[in-house]
């Protein structure tokens with residue numbers, strides 16, 4: 471069985487996270503995806519909502535949906551939430567042979583070379599990349615294009631046969647939704663209907679978030 475984790479700042483979680491991941495579940499035959507909200511996101515402005523509010527929104531978004539679970543381990547660390555450190559811990563817990571995957575969007579893939587110890591990521595997991603509109607389809611440098619050619623696979627069976635080491639570019643639906651856009655809409659008093667689950671919208675309103 472392939473265990474898949476989906477990390478994010480989720481400020482807030484939205485349909486651009488949920489729908490592509492649901493499609494990915496069908497595309498490669500996953501049983502479950504574990505959402506991994508971060509505490510201190512590396513390389514970006516810090517979130518507007520608190521870690522507890524972001525966790526609550528993730529919990530509301532997946533309530534009653536057995537495809538998803540949440541792992542709040544990064545919220546217990548106050549240091550930057552470096553993915554390699556989290557995944558090395560998960561790898562130790564689950565043993566050397568279990569296939570593990572980390573899900574990212576195309577925009578995250580394009581900046582992967584800036585991540586902390588990024589080259590070690592494929593020593594502990596596969597990377598599953600969600601398509602995302604508005605971002606270059608190609609890696610930005612010859613070195614990263616070469617890296618992708620070396621690790622990319624199209625046969626999803628390989629992701630279950632090997633514990634780690636591959637990059638899979640998913641053909642998931644393109645959703646033009648971002649948390650930045652949702653926050654800006656809220657700041658401007660524009661409706662966010664259809665961009666995120668109703669339960670999350672209600673929570674945002676009740677908490678007075680993104681005013």
Ligand SMILES: Nc1ncnc2c1ncn2[C@@H]1O[C@H](COP(=O)(O)OP(=O)(O)OP(=O)(O)O)[C@@H](O)[C@H]1O
Pocket residue numbers: 477478479480481485486487490573574575576577578600601602603645646647648649650651
């Ligand atoms: N619409 C989308 N389609 C595909 N992947 C997405 C989409 N939105 C976010 N992701 C991916 O989900 C992960 C978590 O994203 P994050 O929580 O930062 O959301 P975001 O909408 O990109 O936020 P922000 O606008 O605040 O940067 C990242 O790997 C990102 O690439």
Ligand SMILES: O=C(O)c1ccc[n+]([C@@H]2O[C@H](COP(=O)([O-])O)[C@@H](O)[C@H]2O)c1
Pocket residue numbers: 476477478479480506508511512513514551552553554578584585586
């Ligand atoms: O480890 C890193 O250096 C690193 C750099 C940028 C992002 N990440 C992780 O990638 C995931 C998506 O990041 P973000 O900023 O798009 O929410 C989230 O789990 C982050 O903690 C990790």
